[in-house]
Amino acid sequence: MTNPTVTELLERSHRLGAEKKNTNYAGGNTSAKGRETDPVTGQAVELLWVKGSGGDLGTLTEPGLAVLRLDRLRALADVYPGVEREDEMVAAFDFCLHGKGGAAPSIDTAMHGLVDAAHVDHLHPDSGIAIATAADGEQLTKDVFGGRVVWVPWRRPGFQLGLDIAAVKDANPDAVGCVLGGHGITAWGATSAEAEEHSCWIIDTAAAYLSEHSRPEPFGPALPGYGALPEAERRARAVALAPTVRAIASHDRPMVGHFTDDPAVLDFLAAAEHPRLAALGTSCPDHFLRTKVKPLVLDLPADADVEAVKARLRELHEAYRADYQAYYDRHADAGSPAIRGADPLVVLVPGVGMFSYGATKQTARVAGEFYLNAINVMRGAEGVSTYAPIDEAEKFRIEYWALEEAKLRRMPKPKPLATRVALVTGAASGIGKAIAHRLAAEGACVVIADLDVDKAQAAAAEIGGTDVAVGVRADVTDEDAVQEAVDTAVLAFGGLDLVVNNAGLSLSKSLLETTAKDWDLQHDVMARGSFLVSRAAARVLIDQGLGGDIVYISSKNSVFAGPNNIAYSATKADQAHQVRLLAAELGEHGVKVNGINPDGVVRGSGIFAGGWGAKRAAVYGVEESELGAYYAQRTLLKREVLPEHVANAVFVLCSADLSHTTGLHVPVDAGVAAAFLR
Template sequence: MTTPVEPLLERAHLLGADPRNTNYAGGNASAKGTAVDPVTGAPVEVMWVKGSGGDLGTLTEAGLSVLRLDRLRALPGVYPGVEREDEMVAALDHCAFGKGGAAPSIDTAMHGLLDAAHVDHLHPDAGIAIATAAGGAELTRRVYGDRVVWVPWRRPGFQLGLDIAAIKDAHPAAVGCVLGGHGITAWGATSAECADNSLWMIRTAEAYIAEHGRADPFGPVRPGYEPLPEAARHERAAALFPVLRGLCSTDARRVGHYTATLEVLDFLSRERHPELAARGTSCPDHFLRTKVTPLVADLPAGAPLGELADRLGELHAAYREDYRAYYERHATAASPPMRGADPAIVLVPGVGMFSFGADAQTARVAGEFYLNAINVMRGAEALSAYAPIAEAEKFRIEYWELEEAKLRRRPAPRPLATRVALVTGAGSGIGAATARRLAAEGACVVAADRDLAAAEKVAAEIGAGAHRPADAAVAVRADVTDEGQVAAAVRQAVLAFGGVDLVVNNAGLSLSRPLLSTTAADWDRQHDVMARGSFLVSRETARIMIAQAMGGDIVYICSKNAVFAGPDNVAYGAAKAGQAHQVRLLAAELGEHGIRVNGINPDGVVRGSGIFAGGWGADRAAVYGVPEEELGAFYARRTLLGREVLPEHVAAAVYVLTCDELSRTTGTHLPVDAGVAAAFLR
């Protein structure tokens, strides 16, 4: 017996692939059909619907809730009324077919109670513009005639499902409805018809706004608030981002995302943007991710940087007070505790939008949702006036126990979640292994290497499992001997994730030569990469960490050669000793800012090493009189443990030093050498 699952997934992907149709993780789609009851062997009517927390564009069968229709349709008989409608969510568990699949979403009743084989519920910007416009009911009639029906605002849930079912029954010619303050719902007898009706509603709304809307719904350009030129805009964004990230991490550390699209910059350049932003977002999917209102800077784009930063600090303090007052206005004894008063969205005219979240994807998606909100405001103001749902209704959703339960179902964050890690020499060996380990523990990784292609390969490997690879890792070109390239790499890290919290000075090289054969150029090259390079990287990233005011970690990959005197190694050993003392010096200087500085002293990491592959291995093998392919085994035999050291062992040490398990450790060196007695720290 065939089921409608495959056509349902195809329809979901079609609709979810285009942001004009619905936002990320927003909306849902369903299909009704017949399946075989595994107990009786008899056919039974079943509904498949996108479960809670999924995304239409990437939906798989595992993300579907599967429910028996006979039991769903019986629920109105036990419905206790709108004041107790939340109790019906638990009732859905008793409607599961088999194991039930994914957890049902709050919109399940809308799909199950509607007398249609296929149903879509979507959040298109054009549709929400009509749903949030003053006079939305009349506007719906003008746009769609009798094919689409207006449904007054009601919080998502069982009663809304009953409302839509009744309206559909009363309007047999209708193919969908506009949900006041919320979005659209469409239906059809087949999956293709349902998709056609959804897309017809969206494109019709877009065309109507384009034809009948005012040209400048946000008002004229406000002098001084125009977008800065791109280079100046990025420079200012990079300077402000760490400050904003620190402010917006007052209650909990956050990762950031920067957006400077034309839509955002145009909105912020217009006279009416403060007034409209203050009205807040309307669609529940929007403000659950963006908070009800953003923080909006009230100085022109060209204001002095220090003055703008100070003003943002003042506005942040005021925002927190206002948010607490909002919570206290509406909270009851049954409300969940306030989750945090920091803004999720910060708007800076001339510069752009800064969004924040518990990870890079959440921060990016929050920005995407506020861009949706700007588009909604533009459409609503073009046709009428933007009139979002009341503040009390927003609070009922933001602090809804059902939303709180959804938050509780989320997996615990990984140890380095919300940390931004910059790793130099990340294209191979210890650097690549460290980048992978830090990412696996939840960090956002900036893979820096002189060989950009090698860094890009590592970043791509890290990002392969992410919804968008850049949410997990980005690659930057950085010759650490070049002051300008170091500054540019750090600026790219800031613009990618909002700042830097964890730095691994790993870039290095080595030449194995006796004293009399070591040239001044040999000496300079090794000191430039390791002593000078790690100094430049530490200086630039320490600036960011101090601006963030959230502490941080700087780790130097030194060497057992920093304390052990071996033959034919004067330039390398001296450069590593210089790095080792930088650890002590910087630990002493940066401790007052909560920045910990530690070192790791590996020995003989041969396998996967770019340094050993680049000639160092052949040179050291010649010194010790062993074949190059046996060099790793030779190093292992001379250790107390008799074990070879691999890049992953050094990466594990970086993780241990930075995961807060050693939060009171700074200025130390951790040997990862399998036990070299001559290199014991004394």
């Protein structure tokens, strides 16, 4: 049975984490102290439950809590070797764990254990950080809170900060919390409700003060030409720039992207002081660990020529990399981890918005959310004072902290298709759906395109949230609709790496029964459709300069001559030759183009369910329910081909193991001798 203290802690954490005004994703931590029976001695023992390393308050569960013996944790103060060796204390936390200990204790564990209060919250609210990063933050703390909240000068998170906060609380018995310079807030209470009340009071009081006392234009006057473009124009420009920006962010390693044109971002970039403030970088450790110390900011007006913007972004990227290398060289010593990459994680484009990047869509989105937090912080600080973040030496100490490096090394190995963005057409059912599921399972972000948008969105929801998959409508015969689907993919995940031309239909008719309309429909969907999708995707792939894959789901019928199948088989042969033509043309851009030739896939197939199965069964003189078995028996391996088998082949073609293969057609037909490639 869960301890009531733990239940209260989780409920408080969820309420605090659900409000963006309180803290950011995975930021901050909460704790509670209570008693349980030691199963070894049978005696009551005082414990600390505290959010473990890497957890998120809004979604925290009991396994996400670290559980420590309070007497042992507090005894560490007697052996603390001093601030120069405080990192050693994190390893010492392991010797304080109770039972299996739960989650790994975070660096902030000391803050919670050493402060003499039953319940402690450490949060990163924008309003609190605005006070914490103001040049006169200490005086502002007195003015805003009237002595109920105490100023604690900046100190890197760790054991000494825990001692500092504990001493401040002891010296100020009427205080309900403190502002941590450059960082955030900490609040406490005798009960869980009291701690939550104090946290919310600090946050709301700071926000009210900033709102009431802020100067009218905290970011300075409007900068002519830098205002937000109209929405449609903004989106079109974001689509046009996204491949170039992603190439910039992926110079050292591939990244997934996120785009936002949040009004707060556009307002910031439209103001005269944005270059100065952006250059100062973020302050809260949670912010700059995810956004890098500062963003790359385009220094051209909103309506500048798109090609000129791309060229300028590339120039700024070179300067950014040189600047970041210089930053690393200024502060690194013999014991520092190797540089982790010199590309920006946040790129700001006036009039358009913000591009942010990460190893996953979630980390890319969160990086953008954190920089939006930073903008709010800068607005608050500049409104009542001057924004004064911690200096770059302190930022470097945290960014290249040995403990941060150890956390990165504990991260699971990326999946084979991590950072790749896939667009699969006709993916709401059958082969396409199986392909989408397989690519997502291997780490790709997937855009499911289908004529039926409701089914596409439902198929995407089966895979996961919008950080993993999105569903869009796409009529592949419509040039504008195809472009819209590709544009949606680019804005959803930052770019495009992998395209699967799977959309199709089939008409089983003899030559004399096939009408010109039948012929045109068959070719419009598959031959024309594949061409339109490949062309729209190739523009992105070439612009990114990151290579990529285009895969055609063709058919054994592209080489096998069967009866009553003139329109379908001819268009499949068209698709098969598109593979060869595009492989020859796109190879210089590092884009591989390959095809897959399945035999008839009956189970789960929208085509077969739509009448094709009945007609093919009639051609072969078997019951429709027996068609899959019939197809299996005519193969060399006597095996039925399922959607998952085609999906397997797509994954293999796009994996690193076949990095040097292009122009290939892979049979997935269980062995049809008449369809052997020659």
